[in-house]
Amino acid sequence: QVQLVESGGGLVQAGGSLRLSCAASGRTFSSYAMGWFRQAPGKEREFVAAISWSGGSTYYADSVKGRFTISRDNAKNTVYLQMNSLKPEDTAVYYCAAAWDYSGSYTDADFGSWGQGTQVTVSS
Numbered sequence: 001q002v003q004l005v006e007s008g009g010g011l012v013q014a015g016g017s018l019r020l021s022c023a024a025s026g027r028t029f030s031s032y033a034m035g036w037f038r039q040a041p042g043k044e045r046e047f048v049a050a051i052s053w054s055g056g057s058t059y060y061a062d063s064v065k066g067r068f069t070i071s072r073d074n075a076k077n078t079v080y081l082q083m084n085s086l087k088p089e090d091t092a093v094y095y096c097a098a099a100w101d102y103s104g105s106y107t108d109a110d111f112g113s114w115g116q117g118t119q120v121t122v123s124s
Contacts, residue, residue, distance in 0.1 A: 002026040002113050004096045009118030012086055016122070020081040022096030022115060030074040033102030035111055036081045038092035038120075047106040048094070049081060059104060064090075086122045093117040 008020040022034070035050035049070040050059040058070055069082040079096060097111035 002029060002032060002098050004098060004113055004115035006094065006096045006115045006118040009094060009120045011121045011123065014086060014088055014122055014124050016086050017082070017084045018086065018120060020083065020094055020096075020118060020120070022079045022081075024077045024079070024098065026077075029077040029098075032098040032100060032113075033110070034070075034072060034079040035097045035099065035102075035108075036070060036079075037095045037097060037108060037111075038090075039095070039117075040089075040092040043092075045095070045108060047108070050099075050102065050104075050106075051079065052102065057104075059106065061106065083120070086120075088122045088124045090120060091122050092120060094120050 003025040006022050036048040037045050039045040051070045055072050067085045072079040095117045096115040098113040099110040102110050
């Protein structure tokens, strides 16, 4: 298990950018695939992006492809989500999650550790 803490959320105008960070505790961070999910009010949590333990493979939801970039720095035990060209529909609580054995799916089934979330609000 790893403990995860997100940061970097906030209020931004449509078209703007934010970078979310997720700091992980534990010496095995580099063994985990990492993911970002989001949940808007009244909606189910949805997959946003994921990255393999090495950073060599990345996965994106169609709704964010070309606008968001996931990356990781294993030396810093941190995963990032760079969000550009933000839209009001990107407004949600964003969660970081860790998967010990990631299948490449776009669901939360493989992710066993979760952060507390950070709010992202995009105004029109």
